[in-house]
Amino acid sequence: MNRLSLYVIGVLSLLFTGCYHQTPETSDAWIVTEEQMDSISFYTTHHYTHNYNFLVTADTLWLIVQQPTEVLSDMLVDSVAVVRDDRLVVADIMTLSSDTIDSVWVQVARDQMTMGWIHEQQMLPGVAPDNPISQFITFFSDTHLLIMLAFLVVVLAAYTLRMAYRHNARIVHFNDIPSVYPMLLAILVSASAVFYSTIQLADPDSWRHYYYHPTLNPFAVPLHLSLFLISVWAMLLIAIAALDDIRRQLSFTEAILYCLGLMGVLAIDYVVFSISTLYYIGYPLLIAYVAFAIYQYVHHGRAVYICGQCGATLHQKGKCPHCGTVNV
Template structure:
């Protein structure tokens, strides 16, 4: 057991003690013109993560003004409408010190040859970087609760349908759900998950969620920089180590997930594969939410260690179970009534 946890422990310590910030070169060729309106290009890029020529895609409609606020009278304001799903490019950036709402104004141009100015706060709240990874991060952040509820509801529906097909008694649902979820450590799922892969999947998603929560809690500016300039390459020299570890853990999660599904397809019928996959997806989302939020209240790391110990202990306990139901061939922990088909084993 100790040999298993030592690598994870040193990996965790290394990620905490390592540099967490992007390294920005100290350039001397700053683009800055005279006047209070103009912006230092390098300093703005470091603080705001984008500059002229940056591409965005709108998520909601908003209005543009044709001129900066200090250069027109109120009755001369001309508004231009930008619709959702339009591609924009940043054309210019200016400071407007007299604006009490937002002193940074951004000039954008659309595919329809529309150009105008908008406050930075409005722009960033209604647009996302056009990179597919950035759009995925934005969509997932805004809908992860809905995704979890949908997956959980679909999983319960599939379990109920499976019970009806097998003529199971309604009171056996709680027992079936308990064995299916495995208390968030699927070591003994109906004989289908006797392999180490589901447990590795849960260990990976919990560790990845803890890393993500740590980035959000201690170095949120690092995640913002990644949001504006994403990459799927964990070996990129521009990435801080903690972010490289997080990206590597996401790749590891996807690889293990594919391995779990392939392993299930060799062991179970298709409907069983769907039910088990949905249950495992629910567990992964629960682990993601629990460990992401627990880091915010400083209990994420000890909780992660406790969970890893529990998950591996449960796998080792279930791994050595050799009993099989004589009717459905599912693995059972003891003789008696089979929790899956109801047959009596003596």
């Protein structure tokens, strides 16, 4: 056998060896215990499981030191308190079908010395996931806060608008600057508030999962949540563009007053559309608001002329308010 034949045999041996496909051992690769299956099932429906971290938002939560079965047997038990801003970790979860109040018991621990059991339905209203995004959502989803915020916003916005009118100051939608960004920002905040409430109405389970596992990456969530996150990032970019236009077109004092008025309008938009959408009024209201905002910008905010002397933008021909030149 010559050297060439040996080379051919060697190459063929390597090829057949490299192309060998071993059948995956699927019967043993996904063996899970019954406890693990219960944990996966619980995570799917409740969106948290063992080792999940919570932050206490209630004034006080009382934990039962003994086992839940002892509570159901009317035995004497001890309790320990955790207070606001304590951090808890889920140590264990127990389901007791014989419990008529709540079948799910959760064991949480603040530290090695402070640990106990509590009903899930008693725990969840008094805690929030221990991350900044979830706590931000919790803060702005509180109904009582929204009602109080709505009242304060209306009062402050009315005062700001009155002051702006008295001083003939610039204000979005009415005496606007020649920039499209403040108007776009107001529309986007309103639409995002409607979208936010719609997700809570139409698919509360996906929003609840996002609440427990939040992200700012719009490509790591389902489509409807992705669109909402894109609108949030768009608000940030448009706000930066609006601030840049405000800074260039107004003096420092006028810019501060305009920004205060803009913040008041945005706050009113958020509160009104967040609450009204929960009662299905927000949808026609948003259409009317968008039409109003575009009409006001086209007829009162858009600058269609430029001063021939100083180059300032003008809403109409006539005397330039900046240099006094009459443009005809």
